């Protein structure tokens with residue numbers, strides 16, 4: 001369903017990678033590995049269409065994503081390295097706002113349920129500026145609880161999380177794969193998901 005062929009990435013004066021390709025089908029997860037600066041985030045941004053490859057092509061359901069445009073983005077959930085939450089808003093307000101901006105408004109009950117799932121029960125109404133780093137990451141990740149888009153692209157989802165939260169996020173990803181979803185993620189730690197099959201792609205080697 002998602003195919004990349006012969007991708008090349010140039011940043012400034014540097015060629016970060018070339019000749020990168022993979023194929024990912026329903027129920028599969030691609031774990032991007034590589035040293036700091038090897039180009040993992042750059043590759044994720046390329047897959048989302050946020051930057052164009054210097055060479056190569058990305059295809060979704062057999063068609064070039066560059067041509068699909070909005071049709072492809074409607075099937076995509078991208079969670080960046082930064083949390084993209086507003087510090088002055090509460091977790092509940094952040095979650096409701098981001099869902100509305102994504103064009104898929106969330107009922108308040110579902111938002112509260114998502115916040116409880118990510119371990120933020122009792123913190124729903126506190127401005128995010130008062131949360132710890134790991135709790136802020138949980139706010140960003142709460143989107144995934146009710147997310148049903150086919151392709152999840154997650155940049156270091158586990159960063160700042162404790163062991164229990166890593167397990168919880170791995171569970172969400174596993175359930176997504178079990179429903180026939182696809183996921184591409186970067187992480188510097190082992191990926192343990194109970195369902196689906198895991199492929200690895202290492203940049204810089």
Ligand SMILES: Nc1ncnc2c1ncn2[C@@H]1O[C@H](COP(=O)(O)OP(=O)(O)OP(=O)(O)O)[C@@H](O)[C@H]1O
Nearest residue numbers: 011012013016034035036037038039040041042043
């Ligand atoms: N717009 C840009 N202009 C110049 N260089 C850039 C630009 N964007 C990224 N880079 C450089 O490209 C390299 C790869 O960055 P990238 O964030 O993709 O790496 P990464 O593998 O995700 O690293 P990390 O593991 O540290 O998150 C870095 O050296 C970075 O400084």
